[in-house]
Amino acid sequence: MRTHRPLLAVLATAVGLCLVAAGPATARPGADRHQDAVAAVDGLMTWWNPDSGDFDTTGWWNNANDLQALLDFWQAPGDTGGHDIEQLAAEIYDKNVGVKDGQFRNDYLDDTGWWGLAWLKAFDLTGDRRYLDTAIADANHMWAHHDSTCGGGIWWNYAHQYKNTITNELFIALSAGIHNRLDGDTTHLARAQDVWDWFQAKKLINGDDLVNDGLNTECVNTGRTATWTYNQGVILGGLVELHRATGDASALAQARRIAEAVIASPLLAPGGILSEPDDDATDGGADGPSFKGAFMRNLGALDRALPDRPYSAFIDRQADALRTLDRSGNFYGFHWNGPFDKADAARQHSALDALTAAVY
Template identity: 40%
Template sequence: MSSVTVKGVAAAGPGDADTVRAAIGAMNAFYNETTGLWDTGPWWHSGVALRAVAEYMLITGSEEYFDMAAYTVDTQRAPLDWWPEGGGDFRADSTDDTGWWALALASLYEVTGNSTYLDLAKVDEAYMYDYWNTTTCGGGLIWNIPSRTYHNAISNELYLELTAKLHNLIPGDTYYLDQALKEWDWFNETGMINSNGLVNDGLTEDDSCVNNGQPVWSYNQGVVLAGLVELSIATDDASYIDIAQGIADAVVNDASLSPAGILTESACATADECEPNGTAFKGIFIRGLAKVNAALDDHPYQSYIQKNAQSAYDNARNSTDFYGFAWQGPFDSGTIGRQESAVDLLLSTL
């Protein structure tokens, strides 16, 4: 395959496609052309990076990363040694890891029209739904497949976005819409959205199945926003956007999550505390927020998105377009999570 690292791109600032391309070029310095993965992060981070690359191509009309995307999918279709029996085709040992890759595949189908990617996303949806719980908590996906434990927010939010998106991609579909509505009805009744309008991490593992009060991670706010936008499109029902706006407002107005208007992962104060997963979370939130922003005529979150992007560009970027963890700055070098988070942020300004 051809080299995927972009060098020498002039980054003009947030809102400019070349700025995003420069950040992708830095992100692709982590890309391993032997494994087809982005190094220095857990496996699911590569799914997020792949989705970001696909969405860059979708937004800009570029075909620059087609070869890389195809190679990544080809290398990751075979079962890895830690996958469960029957794995492969991105069917991992947790439902959320499967979901990240399924969304990347759906985005690749959008940009390429290659039905192989859509078929793989369908396979992954079916695999996720195999772990819909029929014995406790009234339903919902469980997270950990080997132990059959934990109803968490992220797995169910990813399933909501995936099924609603599949419906929107497939003319005449009814199955995926029914699944998306089933997921949302269950999720909305669980109490995972707390009294402050924010999503906690999951449900208790006893028979009560109530909000476990675990951290309010930014990505748990973002994925449900993206899912609700897809569901609104699927149903032509603006009430889902109203719900999404309530969650978005809760994040934007929260003093811990948005001090001085800059998104902050308040559940872990430093990049080291957030590794290996949490460094990618903030970009995932901004991606969802941008989808809500685009769905509203007055674009109420545009200034928040732009402020965060400008702060990251001015204060958390080095001379070669790598970005640090804290968008307030200062720059700190590190891992794929930091960089893919910045790519999602910058994509949201286009």
């Protein structure tokens, strides 16, 4: 994953915002949850650049997550607060479909996967077949970088330098999702299952039920402490899609183990608030601000797939913490347990992902 444009941090003071004082997190009624999400959309749209078809202040792959967050918000209960997200998706598509390698593909295969998932969601909401066709093109592009090195799996980039977790998780979610929307498909499901079997065989899920970042040059799980939240999250969505495709109960059982390990982790959820391993020491750089949003989006999908809705309280807690500890007007920062640091489109979509999950 790479940021293709410089990150232009937007300081709260530069936009004349007033920092909300930290306070206790308290549950909010459904109407207020929706109002919070609408306000977060208002904030995100301040960075929309209709000339470029991008959200300013963040990078190419983060822009896919900006779009995904808006589409998920559109699908959630309640109105869109006056935002025409269908038209926005069309504008993003039209202005970007021909750039880089076309069809939202480029030399980092995880970037391609993020865009493929966004267009799969756009197809769900609009029925526009070009979005599904792009998701298929993206999945096929990723599969072209699958080989027998390390026993299988998909490379991170064209240079074939690293077989990492996030690329393969995205592929599982995208290919299983395509199968679930493409009548008569067998190819995409077989590919998703192939990569999931490889993922398990390489023990990318460690003994603590957390997902490590990838394989070293000896094709062994690196065992790095960098168990980023997005590595834990994307596989949850992939396993929900696999379960939908196959009915295999073990997929949801594994997803639950990962989700529960995150919630119990003193590293990833200290004090019950989602965090990156180095949240307190950094501002997340160009990539990190998108990570927690990807986790929350997929945790929400898992929660809705389970009849007991086991993660609703955790989701509510993140939404409450964001509102009371990490908000400045309609804008949200990197540290969900506070204090607010600065605003940009990556931080904002992550907050929107959490707030939208709480609307359901």
